[in-house]
Amino acid sequence: MGRAGWTLRVCLAVASASGTAASAPAGDDAGEPIVVEAVHPEGLAAALIGLFDGARAPHPAAALSRWKRAGAEPGRLAKPLEAAIAVFNPEMAPEWKALDGATLAAGLDPSRGSLRWRIHIPHDDGSIASLLTAMRLSGGSDDEPLGEAKLPVERLGSGSAVACRGDAGLDVAASRADLERAIRGREAGRIPRAGGAGAPGVPGLAFRIEPAKLPEPEQANDATRRAVALARGLGCRSLDGTLAVRGDAIGLEIAGRLDPSSPLGRGPGGRAIEPAWLALAPDDAAAVLCLATGDGPGYWDALFRLADRVDRAPPARAGMAPLRTRLALLTAAAGAKVEADLWPHLRGLTLVLLAHPSTEPTIGLAFHMDSETSARVLIEQTLPRLATLWGGGRGKAGPAGPPGEGKHLGRVGSRPLEAASRGSTVVLGWGDGVLAALLDAAEKPANGWTARVEREASRQPGRALPDRVGFLQPGRVRIPIKRWAGPSPLEESLAEGAPLVWAGWTRGEDSFDRVEWADLKSLIRRFLERIPLAPATR
Numbered sequence: 001m002g003r004a005g006w007t008l009r010v011c012l013a014v015a016s017a018s019g020t021a022a023s024a025p026a027g028d029d030a031g032e033p034i035v036v037e038a039v040h041p042e043g044l045a046a047a048l049i050g051l052f053d054g055a056r057a058p059h060p061a062a063a064l065s066r067w068k069r070a071g072a073e074p075g076r077l078a079k080p081l082e083a084a085i086a087v088f089n090p091e092m093a094p095e096w097k098a099l100d101g102a103t104l105a106a107g108l109d110p111s112r113g114s115l116r117w118r119i120h121i122p123h124d125d126g127s128i129a130s131l132l133t134a135m136r137l138s139g140g141s142d143d144e145p146l147g148e149a150k151l152p153v154e155r156l157g158s159g160s161a162v163a164c165r166g167d168a169g170l171d172v173a174a175s176r177a178d179l180e181r182a183i184r185g186r187e188a189g190r191i192p193r194a195g196g197a198g199a200p201g202v203p204g205l206a207f208r209i210e211p212a213k214l215p216e217p218e219q220a221n222d223a224t225r226r227a228v229a230l231a232r233g234l235g236c237r238s239l240d241g242t243l244a245v246r247g248d249a250i251g252l253e254i255a256g257r258l259d260p261s262s263p264l265g266r267g268p269g270g271r272a273i274e275p276a277w278l279a280l281a282p283d284d285a286a287a288v289l290c291l292a293t294g295d296g297p298g299y300w301d302a303l304f305r306l307a308d309r310v311d312r313a314p315p316a317r318a319g320m321a322p323l324r325t326r327l328a329l330l331t332a333a334a335g336a337k338v339e340a341d342l343w344p345h346l347r348g349l350t351l352v353l354l355a356h357p358s359t360e361p362t363i364g365l366a367f368h369m370d371s372e373t374s375a376r377v378l379i380e381q382t383l384p385r386l387a388t389l390w391g392g393g394r395g396k397a398g399p400a401g402p403p404g405e406g407k408h409l410g411r412v413g414s415r416p417l418e419a420a421s422r423g424s425t426v427v428l429g430w431g432d433g434v435l436a437a438l439l440d441a442a443e444k445p446a447n448g449w450t451a452r453v454e455r456e457a458s459r460q461p462g463r464a465l466p467d468r469v470g471f472l473q474p475g476r477v478r479i480p481i482k483r484w485a486g487p488s489p490l491e492e493s494l495a496e497g498a499p500l501v502w503a504g505w506t507r508g509e510d511s512f513d514r515v516e517w518a519d520l521k522s523l524i525r526r527f528l529e530r531i532p533l534a535p536a537t538r
Contacts, residue, residue, distance in 0.1 A: 043203025113220025
């Protein structure tokens with residue numbers, strides 16, 4: 001079947017392993033909360049190959065072949081990864097058309113919380129069916145026929161995944177019960193489809209997520225219970241999105257519909273971040289996250305209800321007092337009044353991760369208050385009193401220093417925690433030199449992060465500045481690569497590239513988020529220039 005067959009076999013084998021523990025009840029036809037649909041995948045494959053234009057190798061498969069012939073160490077890349085890379089070549093890109101309209105529907109078993117999934121492929125040209133036959137012959141078997149039509153069922157490998165071929169296409173599922181649900185739903189006209197936030201028909205992946213359809217499992221572990229509680233508690237009716245390659249950028253767009261009581265809501269008109277909030281982030285920061293808080297006490301009530309729901313999701317914690325009450329009692333014991341001095345005056349937060357491949361990450365956090373007076377109260381009273389909870393702070397002795405000077409708040413995890421104020425912003429630095437780095441960045445006249453925020457706003461007419469933004473520079477964080485000492489060619493190339501950018505807006509019951517990684521052609525060109533490649537062959 002060639003390279004494509006091997007890759008599809010790997011993907012289905014992983015899916016089969018994921019569904020080994022799943023046994024979904026056959027009577028649940030409410031529909032899965034997650035549906036992913038392939039839209040013109042041959043166009044997506046061509047777009048990904050197009051990112052190699054002008055590089056030393058014309059496509060990923062050629063780069064892999066020439067790198068291995070150049071004397072690459074055996075075993076450096078895992079076989080599944082090599083198979084996935086080999087699929088992306090011009091000769092095989094048209095074969096992806098067989099997956100056009102294919103859908104993956106996934107959810108959780110209501111009783112045990114295990115994964116359940118099913119795949120429907122309506123336009124298989126026989127390649128995938130042949131792959132499934134090969135998997136059945138490699139440790140699989142023929143299963144009992146399905147339904148009155150006696151549809152043949154194949155069990156794939158040694159797992160519980162099964163497949164069924166019919167006139168309407170090919171169906172693969174985690175278990176026989178999921179396969180029965182898929183066939184029954186298709187016969188009744190209930191075919192899962194995905195929405196899309198981007199332009200219709202754009203090659204890529206479209207998906208729909210409906211958190212309300214997530215069951216609350218009866219016998220799940222604590223992590224699964226908390227994840228479900230978080231998803232349902234966000235108050236999001238649906239999320240429709242697309243993942244696509246446009247030009248030399250790969251982007252994810254998500255449009256959401258929120259309930260009026262959702263903690264994600266920002267109130268009428270919303271509240272946007274201020275570009276000046278990002279002035280504290282040095283240009284070489286590994287990651288930056290900036291969030292604007294909502295308006296009024298209703299926002300904080302909803303936010304704490306969500307946090308409490310997640311905290312008390314495990315049965316062992318169900319009888320505990322509300323999280324907000326416990327937090328208020330703990331801080332009051334230290335003499336801090338967060339309910340009066342912090343939450344009502346907080347307008348936004350900026351989190352900065354400073355990292356280098358050879359050092360441990362350090363963190364900076366900025367509280368953006370509504371006035372200089374509230375910032376002064378926070379740094380002179382609230383934070384020093386909270387610091388006594390971990391053995392820091394100035395206690396009751398000694399007068400307070402000038403608010404602009406750095407204050408030592410003790411040590412957390414063997415690292416110093418320091419604070420300083422600048423206008424209506426209070427800055428915390430955890431680690432040696434972190435506070436000084438953030439304050440020095442604020443003194444510089446130009447800042448790359450601020451310019452990126454303004455650029456994102458200009459791309460969304462009518463939405464103004466976003467409510468939330470995030471940036472990630474992958475090359476600033478150590479990437480462990482097998483048998484590669486020191487900075488790898490990938491790390492060096494990423495360090496010179498553009499960051500991943502996230503921007504989000506919420507207005508009333510509508511939300512929109514976009515994640516984009518641009519300038520990928522330059523990134524690929526730089527990476528291929530740093531690795532050994534054998535001469536091209538015919």
